[in-house]
Amino acid sequence: xxxxxxxxxxxxxxxxxxxxxxxxxxxxxxxxxxxxxxxxxxxxxxxxxxxxxxxxxxxxxxxxxxxxxxxxxxxxxxxxxxxxxxxxxxxxxxxxxxxxx
Amino acid sequence: xxxxxxxxxxxxxxxxxxxxxxxxxxxxxxxxxxxxxxxxxxxxxxxxxxxxxxxxxxxxxxxxxxxxxxxxxxxxxxxxxxxxxxxxxxxxxxxxxxxxxxxxxxxxxxxxxxxxxxxxxxxxxxxxxxxxxxxxxxxxxxxxxxxxxxxxxxxxxxxxxxxxxxxxxxxxxxxxxxxxxxxxxxxxxxxxxxxxxxxxxxxxxxxxxxxxxxxxxxxxxxxxxxxxxxxxxxxxxxxxxxxxxxxxxxxxxxxxxxxxxxxxxxxxxxxxxxxxxxxxxxxxxxxxxxxxxxxxxxxxxxxxxxxxxxxxxxxxxxxxxxxxxxxxxxxxxxxxxxxxxxxxxxxxxxxxxxxxxxxxxxxxxxxxxxxxxxxxxxxxxxxxxxxxxxxx
Ligand SMILES: Cc1cc2nc3c(=O)[nH]c(=O)nc-3n(C[C@H](O)[C@H](O)[C@H](O)COP(=O)(O)OP(=O)(O)OC[C@H]3O[C@@H](n4cnc5c(N)ncnc54)[C@H](O)[C@@H]3O)c2cc1C
Ligand code: FES
Numbered sequence: 001x002x003x004x005x006x007x008x009x010x011x012x013x014x015x016x017x018x019x020x021x022x023x024x025x026x027x028x029x030x031x032x033x034x035x036x037x038x039x040x041x042x043x044x045x046x047x048x049x050x051x052x053x054x055x056x057x058x059x060x061x062x063x064x065x066x067x068x069x070x071x072x073x074x075x076x077x078x079x080x081x082x083x084x085x086x087x088x089x090x091x092x093x094x095x096x097x098x099x100x101x
Numbered sequence: 102x103x104x105x106x107x108x109x110x111x112x113x114x115x116x117x118x119x120x121x122x123x124x125x126x127x128x129x130x131x132x133x134x135x136x137x138x139x140x141x142x143x144x145x146x147x148x149x150x151x152x153x154x155x156x157x158x159x160x161x162x163x164x165x166x167x168x169x170x171x172x173x174x175x176x177x178x179x180x181x182x183x184x185x186x187x188x189x190x191x192x193x194x195x196x197x198x199x200x201x202x203x204x205x206x207x208x209x210x211x212x213x214x215x216x217x218x219x220x221x222x223x224x225x226x227x228x229x230x231x232x233x234x235x236x237x238x239x240x241x242x243x244x245x246x247x248x249x250x251x252x253x254x255x256x257x258x259x260x261x262x263x264x265x266x267x268x269x270x271x272x273x274x275x276x277x278x279x280x281x282x283x284x285x286x287x288x289x290x291x292x293x294x295x296x297x298x299x300x301x302x303x304x305x306x307x308x309x310x311x312x313x314x315x316x317x318x319x320x321x322x323x324x325x326x327x328x329x330x331x332x333x334x335x336x337x338x339x340x341x342x343x344x345x346x347x348x349x350x351x352x353x354x355x356x357x358x359x360x361x362x363x364x365x366x367x368x369x370x371x372x373x374x375x376x377x378x379x380x381x382x383x384x385x386x387x388x389x390x391x392x393x394x395x396x397x398x399x400x401x402x403x404x405x406x407x408x409x410x411x412x413x414x415x416x417x418x419x420x421x422x423x424x425x426x427x428x429x430x431x432x433x434x435x436x437x438x439x440x441x442x443x444x445x446x447x448x449x450x451x452x453x454x455x456x457x458x459x460x461x462x463x464x465x466x467x468x469x470x471x472x473x474x475x476x477x478x479x480x481x482x483x484x485x486x487x488x489x490x491x492x493x
Pocket of ligand 2: 011012013014015042043044045046047048049050051052053
């Protein structure tokens with residue numbers, strides 16, 4: 001791996017984060033995924049990191065010389081996939097509730 | 102990284118909590134020439150309330166203390182953004198706050214508030230619908246009877262801010278230990294002298310507890326009683342869209358005051374206060390929050406129907422009986438300081454929090470008058486902070 005000059009290796013395609021960004025953050029002393037996530041916005045895109053977190057986990061594991069399963073993987077938050085607001089509103093209407101209390 | 106077990110760490114100042122308060126306190130100390138500081142964070146940076154907040158910053162409040170402190174804080178936000186912290190990524194986007202009134206009564210309250218703000222030097226004003234349309238082009242104005250605009254307010258990015266502090270502080274020699282929990286604060290009758298952490302013992306000449314939701318429990322064994330409640334709050338983000346408007350927009354006349362703000366990433370952050378029990382776990386998620394928060398806003402932004410919610414989370418407001426922070430020394434201990442109880446406003450206040458606590462430690466009093474009243478003792482003495490205007 002490793003990007004050639006002028007050819008950044010994209011690690012997180014939702015938020016445009018490159019391998020170089022990840023390596024730089026690790027050099028800043030950030031060695032856990034939860035912090036890397038917030039430092040770089042990896043895992044903060046619509047896929048919630050399904051693509052990039054495993055990649056970053058393996059980069060980090062290699063740097064730290066640890067097996068990947070020793071790293072704590074960040075939580076995925078609700079909703080699991082992006083939900084259209086229209087649909088949310090229908091779920092309320094269907095139950096006959098008002099959106100306001 | 103941390104080798105506490107092998108050699109005991111000694112420091113002049115120990116700060117418990119790696120949220121925006123702890124980091125900002127360290128920064129204000131460093132500015133004054135103190136860099137023998139250790140910050141201990143039990144999880145990742147910003148894992149408490151800071152990383153869960155909306156990053157709104159404003160001085161348009163309803164008590165003299167809040168207005169004065171926040172006004173000062175905004176000056177510091179701007180200064181920090183232009184200085185060395187700005188070079189590390191901290192920014193302040195002064196897009197303003199817009200409060201929408203749908204009832205005549207609220208319109209009258211707004212007029213009174215503007216007078217109060219202006220008398221304290223905060224230039225809020227009532228604006229017409231034309232100006233509202235300029236500030237927030239994609240808004241549906243039907244039913245809006247009045248609009249309060251605070252042009253000095255704004256937003257930033259919680260994580261950009263805390264990593265700016267983190268990187269700068271490390272450069273200045275501050276030691277920051279992540280994933281290290283303070284289990285116990287060591288003390289004798291009149292002084293604190295260290296802490297037992299999950300990774301070993303630390304000795305300190307002075308201790309600052311800025312541990313957010315855990316502050317009360319951490320200080321209980323020292324006999325320090327704090328009237329704090331951890332109130333669950335909810336927020337969610339849409340997918341990213343092109344910039345639509347800059348201000349944070351608040352629907353004042355719907356219970357739970359729903360608000361919406363577009364973040365730098367392009368996502369809209371949407372939140373609303375819904376009834377909640379204090380101390381509930383942050384994993385007791387309320388799926389009903391999502392439609393409840395967005396529905397009132399659809400009236401103003403019909404196009405929201407076509408957006409998609411990407412992520413939803415919970416976080417705590419650490420509240421006090423008068424909704425103002427607990428700042429400064431603790432009566433029974435000579436060298437223990439507290440900064441918490443921000444009641445939902447600790448992000449915007451952080452630069453002032455740093456200054457106030459640093460000055461308490463180094464000069465034995467903060468230079469901002471209004472901050473002196475905010476000591477923990479005020480609850481014992483019944484000297485609560487008064488609201489000058491009642492909102493609602
Ligand atoms: C949904 C939501 C929206 C908000 N919106 C805004 C807003 O727009 N504007 C605004 O100003 N404020 C807002 N707030 C409030 C704001 O988030 C807080 O007031 C602020 O972040 C408090 O920062 P802090 O550093 O004091 O606390 P925290 O960020 O909670 O930091 C405390 C830290 O201490 C650590 N800690 C705790 N116990 C220990 C221990 N024993 N050992 C070591 N470390 C420990 C925690 O892990 C935590 O990281 C919002 C809050 C929420 C929940
Ligand atoms: S690829 Fe990183 S969040 Fe989707």
